[in-house]
Amino acid sequence: MWSHPSAIARYFGLSILLAGSCEALELPLPPPGQDVVGEIQVIKAKYEDTFASLGERYELGYLELVAANPGVDPWLPGEGKDIILPTRFILPSVEREGIVINLAEYRMYYFPAGKNVMHTYPLGIGREGWQSPIAVTSIVGKTPNPAWYPPASIRAEHAEAGDPLPTVVPAGPDNPLGPFKFNLGLSGYLIHGSNKKFGIGMRVSHGCFRMLNNNVLELAQIANVGTKVRIIDEPYKFGLDDGKLYLEVHAPLEETETPTLSVLDKNANIVSSLLKFEQSVPNLRLDWEIVREVVAAEEGIPILIAEPKDTVATNGNVDPLSTADQATEQPLPNGGI
DSSP, X not given: OOOSHHHHHHHHHHHXXXXXXXXXXXXXXXXXXXXXXXOEEEEEOOTTOXXXXXXXXXXXXXXXXXXXXXXXXXXXXXXXXXXXXXXXXXXXXXXXXXEEEEGGGTEEEEEOTTOSEEEEEEOBEEOTTSOOOOEXXXXXXXXXXXXXXXXXXXXXXXXXXXXXXXXXXXXXXXXXXTTEEEEEXXXXXXXXXXXXSTTTTSEEESSSEEOOHHHHHHHHHHOOTTOEEEEEOOSEEEEEETTEEEEEEOOOOGGGSOTTSOHHHHTHHHHHHHHHHHHHSTTEEEOHHHXXXXXXXXXXXXXXXXXXXXHHHHOTTSOGGGTSGGGSOOOOOTTOX
């Protein structure tokens, strides 16, 4: 992605850790006014690794690993290949309570009441034609070892494909709901486990939210009936960390992006949001070249796009391009991005 040297330096210099053993993504909440959690990690691939197996091991979705590692074969990364684990996140721009599901990043955030931590999990979401809804609802039921009663629409789809379903699938290894389900206040929609390892972090379901089984069992221990569930679609996330502004961009879901829109129209909300940040934090110096690169790459990783002006002016480690004439602060050009 990176053609701008300062972008590489800022990214690798500030956010990379060498990954050790896998730990659940329970992270401390940032202080008020801060929005970024976690750290990017890097591992060396083993010969048997695939993105599907790495996703299960590190609690990451398949597509987010693909996005963070452009040019790497997801089925045969190669012995010794550096693999970026996108385990740094800008928190969604909604209230930090209950469960927040961001469809654009195939990810759930859970903010337990009265605790200074948050949990985040990868999700499978509704495929095209069976889109997951954007809504505010709540958990209305919890069921361990659930039976599955396929609705008529799904039975009809399977019958047409020559794969008829029974009216009930009992709990067990063949049950697509896995070991646990949460009923939502939206009729017909669930959060549940799975009988398949592949599909987490992809568009694979009939609208429900599919989790890794160890994740859904963990959530079952900490999320209660009545927990608020907010479902959003936020492909562009902005956040402050230590006075610096970061941008995290995910590929928009296909049905939410109009192909006929110009680049400017599609990114008008990014420009608008950045200008608001400039107004609310007037000391920030935006690097529009990096903004363009981040938007084009859609790698799903928080990237530094603005620093306090006094930091940029005095930090001797800043790449010379960031203070040269071609990188000096410019008025927003026509077309923005």
